[in-house]
Amino acid sequence: MRDIHQNPDNYPAKIAGLFAHPLAFPPFLDEIPLGLAVLDKDRRIVLLNRTLEGLTGYSRQEIKGIPCAYILRSNACLENCPALCMQDSADAVCMEANIINRDRQKIPVRITFSVIRDMDGRTVGYLEAVEDIRLLRSLNGKAEHAYAFGQIIGRSPQMESIFRVLPVIAQSDSSVLITGETGTGKDFVAEAIHQGSQRGKNPFIKVNCGALPETLLESELFGHQKGAFTGAVENKPGRFRLAHNGTLYLTEIGDLPLSLQVKLLTFLDDKVVFPLGGTKGFQVNVRVIAATHRNLGLMVREGRFREDLLFRLNVVRLHLPPVRERGDDIRLLLDHFMRSYLTRLKKPIKGFSAKALRLLLDFTYPGNVRELRNIIEYAVNICEEDQILLKHLPAYLTDPSARDWDREEEKKESRNLWTSEPQPREPEKDWASAEKAMIMDALLKARGSRSKAAESLGWGRSTLWRKMKAYGLSDTVSSKGSDI
Amino acid sequence: MNKKVLICLYGNDVAPRFDLTTEVFIASIGPENRTEDEKSVVLPRASAEELCHMILTGDIQTVICGGIEEEYYQYLTWKRINVFDAVIGTCDRVLEEFTKGTLRSGAILYDPK
Numbered sequence: 001m002r003d004i005h006q007n008p009d010n011y012p013a014k015i016a017g018l019f020a021h022p023l024a025f026p027p028f029l030d031e032i033p034l035g036l037a038v039l040d041k042d043r044r045i046v047l048l049n050r051t052l053e054g055l056t057g058y059s060r061q062e063i064k065g066i067p068c069a070y071i072l073r074s075n076a077c078l079e080n081c082p083a084l085c086m087q088d089s090a091d092a093v094c095m096e097a098n099i100i101n102r103d104r105q106k107i108p109v110r111i112t113f114s115v116i117r118d119m120d121g122r123t124v125g126y127l128e129a130v131e132d133i134r135l136l137r138s139l140n141g142k143a144e145h146a147y148a149f150g151q152i153i154g155r156s157p158q159m160e161s162i163f164r165v166l167p168v169i170a171q172s173d174s175s176v177l178i179t180g181e182t183g184t185g186k187d188f189v190a191e192a193i194h195q196g197s198q199r200g201k202n203p204f205i206k207v208n209c210g211a212l213p214e215t216l217l218e219s220e221l222f223g224h225q226k227g228a229f230t231g232a233v234e235n236k237p238g239r240f241r242l243a244h245n246g247t248l249y250l251t252e253i254g255d256l257p258l259s260l261q262v263k264l265l266t267f268l269d270d271k272v273v274f275p276l277g278g279t280k281g282f283q284v285n286v287r288v289i290a291a292t293h294r295n296l297g298l299m300v301r302e303g304r305f306r307e308d309l310l311f312r313l314n315v316v317r318l319h320l321p322p323v324r325e326r327g328d329d330i331r332l333l334l335d336h337f338m339r340s341y342l343t344r345l346k347k348p349i350k351g352f353s354a355k356a357l358r359l360l361l362d363f364t365y366p367g368n369v370r371e372l373r374n375i376i377e378y379a380v381n382i383c384e385e386d387q388i389l390l391k392h393l394p395a396y397l398t399d400p401s402a403r404d405w406d407r408e409e410e411k412k413e414s415r416n417l418w419t420s421e422p423q424p425r426e427p428e429k430d431w432a433s434a435e436k437a438m439i440m441d442a443l444l445k446a447r448g449s450r451s452k453a454a455e456s457l458g459w460g461r462s463t464l465w466r467k468m469k470a471y472g473l474s475d476t477v478s479s480k481g482s483d484i
Numbered sequence: 485m486n487k488k489v490l491i492c493l494y495g496n497d498v499a500p501r502f503d504l505t506t507e508v509f510i511a512s513i514g515p516e517n518r519t520e521d522e523k524s525v526v527l528p529r530a531s532a533e534e535l536c537h538m539i540l541t542g543d544i545q546t547v548i549c550g551g552i553e554e555e556y557y558q559y560l561t562w563k564r565i566n567v568f569d570a571v572i573g574t575c576d577r578v579l580e581e582f583t584k585g586t587l588r589s590g591a592i593l594y595d596p597k
Contacts, residue, residue, distance in 0.1 A: 066594050070572045073500040073551035100501060100551030102570055102590065 013047060026060070035109075035130035038116070041123055043068050043083050052130055055109075057102025068128065074099045074111060082113035083126055096133070108137045150192025152185050153336055156326040162189075162318065169316050170196030175268065177253075177313045178291040180320030183368030186291040187251065189320065194247040199287060202246035205239045210255030218260055219276050222267075228277020240273045240284050247287045253313065254294030254305065261306045264288075268312045288313070323365040323372060330361055333369060337376040338388075345380055352388045359390065359397055436471045439464070443473075486512040486520060489582060490539060491575055492549040493524065497594075498571050498578055502552035503532035509575055510542070517583040532556050539565060548578055548587070 013025035026047060029036050035052030037045060044067050048060040058071055069077035076082060076097035092114035100106050112129040149163045169176060170193045178186045187206070194204045212220055215229075223238025240248060250256070256264065267273060268288065272281040290313045299305035323330060334352070342349055352360065356379075365371050375394055383392040390398050438457070446452035454464040492499035493507040505527065512521040527535065536556060539547060546566040560567050571578055573593030581587040 062592060066572060066592065069494075070497070070500050070550065070594070075501065075504060078494070078499075078501060078504050100503075100553060102551075104552060104554040104557055104569070106553050 035132070037068060037072070037128040037130070039068050039083075039126040039128060041125055043081075043126065045071055046125060055101060055107065055130060055132060056099070072099055072128075072130065073101070074109065076111055082111060082128075099130070108133050150195060151188045152192060153332060154326060154329045155332055156321075156329045158321040158326060159329060162320070165318070166192060167196055169193055169318065171198070172316070173197070173199075173287055174315040175287070175313050176289045176316045176318060177296075177310075178289065178318045178320065179296070180291075180293065181322045181366075181368055182293050183365075183370030184320035184322060185369055186293075186320060187249075189318065190247075190249045190251075190289045190291060193289060194249070194287075197247070197287070199246050203243050204247050204249065205243040206249045206251060207239050208251050209260075210252035214257045214260065217257070218263070221260070222263065222273050222275055223278075224276035225278040228275075232277065236275070238273060238275060240267065240286055241282055243286045244284045245286075247289055250288065250290045252292060253290040254292040254296060254299060258304070258306065261309050265306060265309045265312060268309075323368045330365075330372070333372055334360055334376065337373045338380065341377050341380040347380055347383065348386060349380060349383055349388060350386050353390070356388050356390050356393060359393065363397060432471070435467065436473070439467060439471065439473060486514055487545045488512050488543055489546040489548065489579070490542070490544045491578060492535075492547075493575060494550075496574050496576075498548060498550050498573055498575065500550040500572075502535065502549040502556060502569070504530045505535060505549070506530050508535070508538075509579075510544070511579060513583060517585075519579065519583065536560060546582070548582065 014022040015025050015028060016022040026049070029038075029047065029049035030051075032049060033051060035055045036049040037052055038047040040046050044065050045060075045063050048056070048058070048063070048071075053059055056071055056073075063071050069081070074097045076095055080095070082093040082095060092112050094110065094112045096108065096110050098106050098108050110131040110133050112131075114127050114129075115123050116125040116127055118124045149166050152159070152163075154160070154163070166189070176190075176193060178189055180186055190206075191204060194200060207217075207221060209217065219228075219232075219236060219238070221239050223236045223241060224232050226232055226235050250264075263274075270281075271285065272283055274281045296305050296310050300307045300310055323333070334357075338349075338351070341347075351357075360375070367374070375397065378394050379388045379392045383389075385392075439453070442453040442456050443450070446456060450464055450468075451461060454461045457464065459467075489511050491509040491511075492502055492505040493509050494500060494505070499505045499507075506529070507524060507526050509522065509524050511519045511523075514520040527538075532553070536559060539560065540563060544565065546568070547560060548568045548571055550569070550571060552567065552569045557567055557569060568582070568587050568589050568591070570590040571587070571593070573581075573591065577593045578587065578591075581591065581593060
């Protein structure tokens with residue numbers, strides 16, 4: 001290469017007047033990483049650079065003087081020749097086209113065609129720049145046919161519209177409120193938004209607002225100063241400060257106590273965190289993404305969620321549809337999880353039997369994607385044959401009575417989810433109440449006979465007597481015993 | 485037995501693209517490599533699939549064209565059709581080379597000005 005540059009006389013085409021000595025023109029063009037062709041005014045090839053030689057498969061020596069349409073073989077040459085389009089226009093013409101090269105490959109390209117004029121402004125030829133846009137097209141193709149974003153998959157119109165807006169939401173820095181039933185993928189969406197955003201390389205901190213008692217949650221979120229309360233033996237930064245320059249994901253925001261709602265509201269306004277027991281605030285740059293399965297609007301009307309906080313969080317609202325509303329996605333999800341568990345568990349299962357598939361497609365999945373995934377995991381684990389049959393599916397799917405009972409429970413559950421009511425918790429059972437029930441049960445089975453009850457419980461009569469007395473059962477039992 | 489050759493046309497030249505061809509020249513070559521029967525056919529539209537169909541149903545043994553995608557090239561050769569592709573030149577010159585038996589794929593038979 002150095003020899004060539006040092007001997008411009010080897011080339012008839014030279015650039016003069018730019019430097020002290022004339023330069024050889026072809027090596028100059030070869031250094032440009034874009035396909036370039038110099039054409040005469042009859043659109044015949046004068047010169048190709050190395051990149052275009054590679055793209056077309058022709059060497060510059062063999063094709064000199066041949067019309068460019070026969071070398072480039074672009075659809076633009078035949079359908080809409082840029083040289084004819086531009087007429088006497090001074091502006092370059094740019095168009096997307098495709099070429100077929102000598103290796104019989106069809107390559108999408110972007111062609112820019114411009115006029116070369118002499119010093120008097122007369123057209124002496126054309127400069128054609130050809131850019132290979134295969135990579136660009138393949139990326140576009142993926143985007144067009146994408147049915148996944150992060151770890152979320154779906155082809156239904158609802159999911160497609162979500163996939164369309166997710167990259168836009170990710171690129172904005174606004175607060176996001178994700179709503180949807182349990183198991184619809186709120187956590188995955190939050191993480192995908194973070195990963196797709198400019199904060200993607202910074203921390204993604206998740207806090208479950210329903211998992212911690214109020215005092216602990218405040219300390220967890222905003223941090224505390226040493227000595228702020230008993231046990232605060234050192235300073236704690238809190239999740240907001242840990243998420244600095246990143247994203248804080250507040251899941252179950254509907255369970256956030258009112259007092260902390262005020263504090264969160266203040267943060268969203270000022271972006272300053274005041275740790276518990278501290279007087280100094282810390283400025284943090286955090287994007288807040290919140291998620292809930294509750295109906296926040298209803299909670300606002302009932303006075304259990306601050307309206308102003310809802311407005312601040314609700315800058316961008318994303319509602320994830322339940323699986324039962326996602327149509328063909330059920331099949332897609334079934335196949336996806338099947339493949340995933342088959343790879344993981346190394347099972348030689350070929351697919352679902354027709355009956356099993358029908359059942360799986362007809363099921364309503366109140367637990368949404370999470371439930372569907374668990375069903376497939378169960379079936380793949382249980383199945384020892386080459387096809388998943390009805391018997392390999394969880395009993396509650398195939399047993400109508402269990403299914404009806406479950407559905408009643410699910411209805412209650414979903415009513416709870418979409419009303420603002422927090423789910424009623426089971427009354428706490430302690431050992432004393434359990435033991436009392438156990439004694440009552442043993443006595444009933446023994447038809448009031450304390451000896452037999454003590455024997456069945458594996459205790460001595462005196463132990464039973466002592467415990468009955470402690471639980472205030474002696475009188476009840478005596479009267480029952482006498483009745484019997 | 486006569487052999488039928490089809491040349492994709494673009495004006496008087498071999499068309500640069502098989503899939504964008506809108507006119508073809510079909511010639512029947514006799515035993516002494518003489519062109520016996522020739523005709524030009526204007527196609528209703530440019531379509532690689534329709535052109536392939538026409539070649540197969542028209543009992544063509546040889547196709548001469550410019551750029552062709554690998555998919556169609558493989559299809560035609562699989563159907564036992566000789567394909568001379570990436571040929572640059574005028575129809576007459578190309579046909580002459582073909583009848584002489586000297587035509588090759590990638591031949592540049594164009595006289596540069």
